[in-house]
Amino acid sequence: MGRTAPTYRQALEERMKRWDEFARLLTSPEERAAFEMVRTGARRYVAQATYVGSPDLLESLLLSVLTDLAVRVRSETSAPASRR
Numbered sequence: 001m002g003r004t005a006p007t008y009r010q011a012l013e014e015r016m017k018r019w020d021e022f023a024r025l026l027t028s029p030e031e032r033a034a035f036e037m038v039r040t041g042a043r044r045y046v047a048q049a050t051y052v053g054s055p056d057l058l059e060s061l062l063l064s065v066l067t068d069l070a071v072r073v074r075s076e077t078s079a080p081a082s083r084r
Helices: 008-018 020-025 029-044 046-052 057-077
Strands: none
Touching: 008 020, 008 029, 008 046, 008 057, 020 029, 029 057, 046 057
């Protein structure tokens, strides 16, 4: 028998498809790039979110995005001025 519930990865990709309309409505290249960074962050921690197995997809998705953004901010603020 097949699965009755989608995997975390499948559910995440389905959610990302629903976000496509929002992405199309962003007007500037900076906004589009920032949104793609959010999508990347959501996908970066798929293994961790799958392992936790939370029934709340949005909770896992937000934790993934926020963790990714926090890591990026921390690495940018600790980078030497010449790299910025």
